[in-house]
Amino acid sequence: MCHEPCATGHAPRAYNSIVHHTVSLIPGDGIGPEVADATVRAVEATGIPVRWERVELTREVIEQSGESLPEGVVESLQRTRVGLKGPVTTPIAGGFQSVNVALRKRLDLFANVRPVRNLPGLKTRYQDAKIDMIIFRENTEDLYAGLEHEVVTDVVTSLKVITRRASERIARYTFEFAKRTGRQQITAVHKANIMKLGDGLFLRCCREVAREYPDIGYKELIVDNAAMQLVMRPETFDLLLMPNLYGDIVSDLAAGLVGGLGIVPGSNMGERCAVFEAVHGSAPDIAGKGIANPTALMQSAVLMLAHLGEQAASARLQTAIERVYAGAKHLTPDVGGSAGTTEFTDAVIAAME
Ligand code: ATP
Numbered sequence: 137m138c139h140e141p142c143a144t145g146h147a148p149r150a151y152n153s154i155v156h157h158t159v160s161l162i163p164g165d166g167i168g169p170e171v172a173d174a175t176v177r178a179v180e181a182t183g184i185p186v187r188w189e190r191v192e193l194t195r196e197v198i199e200q201s202g203e204s205l206p207e208g209v210v211e212s213l214q215r216t217r218v219g220l221k222g223p224v225t226t227p228i229a230g231g232f233q234s235v236n237v238a239l240r241k242r243l244d245l246f247a248n249v250r251p252v253r254n255l256p257g258l259k260t261r262y263q264d265a266k267i268d269m270i271i272f273r274e275n276t277e278d279l280y281a282g283l284e285h286e287v288v289t290d291v292v293t294s295l296k297v298i299t300r301r302a303s304e305r306i307a308r309y310t311f312e313f314a315k316r317t318g319r320q321q322i323t324a325v326h327k328a329n330i331m332k333l334g335d336g337l338f339l340r341c342c343r344e345v346a347r348e349y350p351d352i353g354y355k356e357l358i359v360d361n362a363a364m365q366l367v368m369r370p371e372t373f374d375l376l377l378m379p380n381l382y383g384d385i386v387s388d389l390a391a392g393l394v395g396g397l398g399i400v401p402g403s404n405m406g407e408r409c410a411v412f413e414a415v416h417g418s419a420p421d422i423a424g425k426g427i428a429n430p431t432a433l434m435q436s437a438v439l440m441l442a443h444l445g446e447q448a449a450s451a452r453l454q455t456a457i458e459r460v461y462a463g464a465k466h467l468t469p470d471v472g473g474s475a476g477t478t479e480f481t482d483a484v485i486a487a488m489e
Contacts, residue, residue, distance in 0.1 A: 157444050158187045160212040160219040165194035166418025167428035168222025174430035174481040175220065175437050178456075181485040182449035184441065189216060195225040198235060205238040213243060219411035220440055222433065223418040233282055239411065240275045245404035246302060247309045248273040248383060250415055251439075252390040252400055255431075257462040258471060260395045262370055267394055269373040272313070273383025274306040274338075275404060280380045298334040298379065303341035309405070310377045311349045321353035322346070325362045325378035325386065338379050363389060387415050398429030398470040401436035403443070410443055412436040426476040429468040431457060434484065452488055459487040 163172035179186060191212045198204060213219050226234040239245070250271040254263065283295035310322055324342040328335035339356065346354035353374075357365065359382045366373065366386070370393050378386065391400040397416035404411040414432030422428055434457055441450035460466055466483035467473025475483070 156185050157218070157446075158189055158216045159440070160209075160216045160221075161188040161190045162193050162209065162219055162221040162224075163190070164222030164224040164418065165196075166223055166225055166420050166423040168194075168224070168418060170423075170426065170428045170477050171414070171430040171433040172220070172222045174477050175433045177481055178430075178434050178453055178484050179437050179441070179449075181488050182441070182446075182452050184444075184446050184449040193224055193235065195227070198224075204233040205235055205242060209239065210242055213239075213409055213411065217409045218440065218444065219409070219413075220433070220437060221411050221413040223414070223416060225418040225420065234280075236413075237280050237282065240404055243404075243406055243409045243411070244276065245406040245409065245411055246274065246276050246305050247405040248275040248402060249313075249405060249439075250387050250390075250400060250402040251435075252387075252394055254394050255399065255461040256458050257464050258395050258399075258467075260393070262393050265371040265393075267370045269370070269390065270313075270319070270375050271383060271387055271390060272306060272310040272375060272377045273387065274302055274379050275383075276380070277302050278380035296331065296334050296381075298337050300337060300341055303338045303379075304345060307342045307345040307377060310375055311345055311352060314352045314375055315349060319352075319375050321355070321374040323362070323373060323376050324354070324356045325359050325376055325382050326356060327359050327382075329358060335379065342377060359386075362386065366390060366393070391415055395471050397432065398468065399431050399435070401432050401434075401439055403436065403439050410440075412440040412443075426478065427469050428477050429470050430477055430481060431468075431471075453484075455489075456484045456487040460484050463487075 163169040176188060189212055191209050193209050224235045252267060252269050254267050277297045277299060279294055279296045281295055281297040284292060286292050314322060324339060326335040326339050328339045366389055391397050400415040402413055402415050414436055416432055438450050438454045460483045466475045466480050468475055468480050
């Protein structure tokens with residue numbers, strides 16, 4: 137782990153003024169370092185003094201250290217209590233446990249919150265629909281418990297863990313969010329017709345919590361129907377509340393509605409710590425090519441600045457991103473443009489007032 141005043145190697149704009157915020161910066165691997173550097177530049181351009189505590193967390197670091205979650209990462213986040221994180225590659229069908237999952241469990245980051253919105257001017261199949269939904273995904277259990285067992289050769293069981301504690305907690309977090317922000321409608325997503333006990337418990341907890349908030353609309357959708365409704369009528373969704381695995385799948389579906397994984401930001405919220413990260417993974421197919429879209433991590437930084445109480449800087453960055461999309465001249469290839477990561481980032485910084 138190294139400690140640097142600034143992830144880009146340049147002194148931040150407000151270097152000589154009082155440093156107000158310390159943030160653990162975990163660039164990750166794949167396209168992570170590219171989008172993280174871009175995001176650091178954009179945050180610094182808002183004028184908010186941030187001391188970045190850079191923590192290396194990559195597939196190689198994990199494999200060399202032999203720990204799925206190196207202690208330095210946890211230690212930094214426990215101290216700063218705020219992280220900005222790029223993706224870290226998870227090996228498929230074998231290898232070490234997902235570091236993202238390990239981190240969420242270890243720091244008890246129980247709520248994964250992902251706002252999904254159209255960006256102005258961005259051409260998508262749904263550009264005329266007003267999409268503005270937020271996904272609340274339980275972040276610590278379900279099939280992500282990682283409890284798998286080969287009973288006999290070629291017969292495997294994977295345990296889906298659902299508890300009252302975690303289900304109530306994510307439900308209450310969602311209803312409290314709605315109350316605080318004036319959002320109107322919460323849709324709980326489940327498959328309790330098949331998993332009557334597990335998803336049944338999740339649903340029961342949602343219903344019990346919903347009764348305490350009579351002013352907020354509450355309805356339920358079975359996950360397969362929810363998938364269809366999301367594609368046919370995305371503008372009708374407000375807040376979506378769901379267990380871990382459905383949250384993962386629905387997040388990518390929802391990202392597809394507004395322009396893809398390059399767009400959608402996220403936050404992992406706990407009682408003591410918050411880690412802001414994009415929905416996308418490490419995108420090895422485009423890593424190192426200079427064409428990754430940093431919008432998702434930049435919009436995660438918008439959420440982070442608001443969390444830090446820097447509402448004006450948060451709005452400045454969001455407005456600048458939206459101006460660049462509205463102008464449509466400096467967009468990356470995943471959203472139909474031909475600009476690289478740096479050109480897009482320069483345009484966001486130039487668009488900042
Ligand atoms: P994980 O399972 O680790 O979440 P994933 O399977 O969802 O990863 P990603 O790594 O997110 O996969 O990539 C999926 C596709 O989306 C790839 O083709 C990738 O290039 C593209 N993609 C993801 N993020 C971005 C981005 N920021 N900019 C451009 N393209 C992206």
